[in-house]
Amino acid sequence: GDSVTQMEGPVTLSEEAFLTINCTYTATGYPSLFWYVQYPGEGLQLLLKATKADDKGSNKGFEATYRKETTSFHLEKGSVQVSDSAVYFCALSGSGGYNKLIFGAGTRLAVHP
Amino acid sequence: KAGVTQTPRYLIKTRGQQVTLSCSPISGHRSVSWYQQTPGQGLQFLFEYFSETQRNKGNFPGRFSGRQFSNSRSEMNVSTLELGDSALYLCASSADRRQYEQYFGPGTRLTVT
Numbered sequence: 001g002d003s004v005t006q007m008e009g010p011v012t013l014s015e016e017a018f019l020t021i022n023c024t025y026t027a028t029g030y031p032s033l034f035w036y037v038q039y040p041g042e043g044l045q046l047l048l049k050a051t052k053a054d055d056k057g058s059n060k061g062f063e064a065t066y067r068k069e070t071t072s073f074h075l076e077k078g079s080v081q082v083s084d085s086a087v088y089f090c091a092l093s094g095s096g097g098y099n100k101l102i103f104g105a106g107t108r109l110a111v112h113p
Numbered sequence: 114k115a116g117v118t119q120t121p122r123y124l125i126k127t128r129g130q131q132v133t134l135s136c137s138p139i140s141g142h143r144s145v146s147w148y149q150q151t152p153g154q155g156l157q158f159l160f161e162y163f164s165e166t167q168r169n170k171g172n173f174p175g176r177f178s179g180r181q182f183s184n185s186r187s188e189m190n191v192s193t194l195e196l197g198d199s200a201l202y203l204c205a206s207s208a209d210r211r212q213y214e215q216y217f218g219p220g221t222r223l224t225v226t
Contacts, residue, residue, distance in 0.1 A: 036217075043117075043203055043217040089156065099144045099207045099215060100169050103156040 002027040006090050006104035013080055013111050021075040021107045023064075023090035031092040033057075033066050033073040034101070038087045047075075047088070080111045115140065117206050117218035125224045131192040134221045138185050138206030145187040146215060147179060150201040159202075162187055191223075199225045 007022040025033065032051045036044040048057030053068035062077045073090060090104040118137045126132050138145050147159040158171040162181035179189040185206075191198055201222050205215035 034214075043219045044205075046214065046216065049214060091156075099146050099161050099163075099205075100158050100171075101146070101148075101156075101205075101215060102158070105155050 004104035009108040016079045019077040019080045023073045034091045036089045085111045119218040123222045133190045136187045136204030142206035144207040146205045148203045194225045
């Protein structure tokens with residue numbers, strides 16, 4: 001079945017450091033790919049998405065490129081801030097054309113001043 | 114537009130009881146999905162409703178059920194609660210049956226004692 005694998009956390013960085021969170025997927029067909037972020041005590045917020053191969057999603061300085069050849073969708077940010085501290089989830093739309101998201105385990109990011 | 118709302122935000126129940134959680138989607142959104150989030154299992158898809166019909170269901174026992182009303186509001190019910198049902202239950206809404214961009218509510222934190 002479809003699945004998403006994320007790098008394990010926590011990831012601890014200093015402010016202004018470069019961030020990469022790895023995400024790879026297994027899926028039939030051509031899923032859409034997403035990154036969601038969850039701040040403490042809150043629900044999930046859509047951070048960015050890509051719907052086809054080679055698409056680059058971007059938002060708030062975060063970027064991720066849909067790489068079909070490596071089945072990857074790695075999240076990057078050039079300079080993180082303390083306010084980026086949260087849990088990040090990679091997800092794909094399940095096969096079947098319906099609104100079913102399959103999530104990775106999540107990666108906790110802690111950014112220190 | 115107002116976001117996805119969920120009520121109640123917090124709930125404490127006893128084993129064996131049943132519980133009903135409510136979700137109001139973003140205005141105009143016809144698809145509502147439910148997810149369970151636990152530390153051990155992560156985010157798991159429960160089911161999705163579109164135009165009052167359940168279109169997809171995850172791998173949960175029959176104690177978990179849901180429904181959707183004509184105004185797209187949705188409820189999920191868990192009967193005969195078990196300790197393992199303690200979780201954050203997230204509702205997400207989407208505008209179109211083939212639109213995979215889902216918007217999440219803040220969740221209902223259910224604690225079973």
